[in-house]
Amino acid sequence: xxxxxxxxxxxxxxxxxxxxxxxxxxxxxxxxxxxxxxxxxxxxxxxxxxxxxxxxxxxxxxxxxxxxxxxxxxxxxxxxxxxxxxxxxxxxxxxxxxxxxxxxxxxxxxxxxxxxxxxxxxxxxxxxxxxxxxxxxxxxxxxxxxxxxxxxxxxxxxxxxxxxxxxxxxxxxxxxxxxxxxxxxxxxxxxxxxxxxxxxxxxxxxxxxxxxxxxxxxxxxxxxxxxxxxxxxxxxxxxxxxxxxxxxxxxxxxxxxxxxxxxxxxxxxxxxxxxxxxxxxxxxxxxxxxxxxxxxxxxxxxxxxxxxxxxxxxxxxxxxxxxxxxxxxxxxxxxxxxxxxxxxxxxxxxxxxxxxxxxxxxxxxxxxxxxxxxxxxxxx
Amino acid sequence: xxxxxxxxxxxxxxxxxxxxxxxxxxxxxxxxxxxxxxxxxxxxxxxxxxxxxxxxxxxxxxxxxxxxxxxxxxxxxxxxxxxxxxxxxxxx
Numbered sequence: 001x002x003x004x005x006x007x008x009x010x011x012x013x014x015x016x017x018x019x020x021x022x023x024x025x026x027x028x029x030x031x032x033x034x035x036x037x038x039x040x041x042x043x044x045x046x047x048x049x050x051x052x053x054x055x056x057x058x059x060x061x062x063x064x065x066x067x068x069x070x071x072x073x074x075x076x077x078x079x080x081x082x083x084x085x086x087x088x089x090x091x092x093x094x095x096x097x098x099x100x101x102x103x104x105x106x107x108x109x110x111x112x113x114x115x116x117x118x119x120x121x122x123x124x125x126x127x128x129x130x131x132x133x134x135x136x137x138x139x140x141x142x143x144x145x146x147x148x149x150x151x152x153x154x155x156x157x158x159x160x161x162x163x164x165x166x167x168x169x170x171x172x173x174x175x176x177x178x179x180x181x182x183x184x185x186x187x188x189x190x191x192x193x194x195x196x197x198x199x200x201x202x203x204x205x206x207x208x209x210x211x212x213x214x215x216x217x218x219x220x221x222x223x224x225x226x227x228x229x230x231x232x233x234x235x236x237x238x239x240x241x242x243x244x245x246x247x248x249x250x251x252x253x254x255x256x257x258x259x260x261x262x263x264x265x266x267x268x269x270x271x272x273x274x275x276x277x278x279x280x281x282x283x284x285x286x287x288x289x290x291x292x293x294x295x296x297x298x299x300x301x302x303x304x305x306x307x308x309x310x311x312x313x314x315x316x317x318x319x320x321x322x323x324x325x326x327x328x329x330x331x332x333x334x335x336x337x338x339x340x341x342x343x344x345x346x347x348x349x350x351x352x353x354x355x356x357x358x359x360x361x362x363x364x365x366x367x368x369x370x371x372x373x374x375x376x377x378x379x380x
Numbered sequence: 381x382x383x384x385x386x387x388x389x390x391x392x393x394x395x396x397x398x399x400x401x402x403x404x405x406x407x408x409x410x411x412x413x414x415x416x417x418x419x420x421x422x423x424x425x426x427x428x429x430x431x432x433x434x435x436x437x438x439x440x441x442x443x444x445x446x447x448x449x450x451x452x453x454x455x456x457x458x459x460x461x462x463x464x465x466x467x468x469x470x471x472x
Contacts (some may be wrong), residue, residue: 118434121470128472147435198438
């Protein structure tokens with residue numbers, strides 16, 4: 001691990017922390033980390049416990065599996081149970097509960113549901129099974145939307161007519177706007193997401209300083225990256241600046257990946273509105289296929305119920321996704337809701353905030369001892 | 381899925397079809413490199429890339445690749461799930 005040590009250097013961390021403490025001594029600063037990967041770093045390394053009390057981190061909606069509403073899972077199951085269909089999905093989506101169970105249960109009932117690593121695998125299944133209709137459950141932010149787009153362009157190029165997409169791609173900027181408009185939460189800045197930014201670049205975040213007068217710093221995933229990004233946010237506030245800054249220049253180019261953005265634009269257009277778990281309907285926040293791709297649109301080819309399903313009463317994923325409560329403040333966290341028997345999406349997806357807390361044994365704000373997944377959690 | 385996993389290009393299989401073999405932590409698989417072929421310097425054997433769902437999305441350097449792999453390995457289940465899916469054959 002010749003490269004990693006410099007990102008974990010305790011002396012460097014102490015230096016940054018002392019600057020953070022100094023700048024944050026007057027006031028209270030609440031920063032949202034948008035990306036589920038950052039949430040993991042923060043809990044794995046106990047960053048919340050070393051920060052001064054005046055700096056609070058709240059988790060955002062940046063887990064693509066977590067934000068899919070229950071009704072869409074039911075729609076997926078309805079399509080999967082259509083005779084003559086092979087329904088393909090990423091592994092993470094298979095266990096996400098809808099109002100009518102999950103895709104694994106549909107498979108157990110006899111539906112032909114297959115787990116794939118890549119949308120290209122779904123296309124290969126379609127080519128190998130010309131007598132079946134093969135549907136790909138497309139989910140994810142701008143990190144996965146280009147892959148779906150390229151796959152669809154290949155399907156068209158090769159004339160694969162028995163392949164279609166059940167499209168649930170979402171975009172990262174509209175939920176940030178929704179959170180900023182929400183009266184529940186007052187933020188002082190954002191840690192911008194890591195890998196989504198490698199695709200979209202820095203420009204789409206400019207509305208944060210421009211419209212909401214808040215700073216945003218795109219951050220890497222090492223503990224020192226997070227600390228440094230927090231310091232950059234505090235420096236901006238201290239110096240009266242308000243900008244989009246990039247701490248993660250190692251991977252995030254200013255302009256993003258132009259080719260990836262181009263294929264997204266070729267294949268998709270914005271939906272007028274889309275429901276997000278916990279955030280409700282957000283206008284122009286999700287992607288659908290352009291009209292010229294209608295022959296590959298599962299929502300047009302199959303009967304999709306499109307019924308809105310309310311989240312279970314006990315589940316507080318909505319509040320967790322908006323950063324209003326911490327996972328351990330949810331009534332069912334670690335008791336009725338665990339990674340083995342998840343009630344909410346934030347516990348299902350390994351990228352979710354609740355799964356992060358659970359995996360690192362965070363059942364209260366200050367508990368730091370990791371527990372193993374197989375052990376029953378002991379409330380502190 | 382949303383977190384990219386770093387891999388090194390070990391073979392350009394078919395440039396016209398944008399296919400290359402990558403090595404992720406000792407496991408090899410074919411991925412699509414069409415979205416990074418236009419980057420400065422193109423894409424060649426030995427390059428490091430961040431991979432999402434079978435597509436190389438960003439070129440990175442060796443140092444960043446090591447750091448990202450180490451980060452994802454520490455996540456336990458995320459790494460296990462990713463590598464299980466990455467090494468799986470398409471269920472044709």
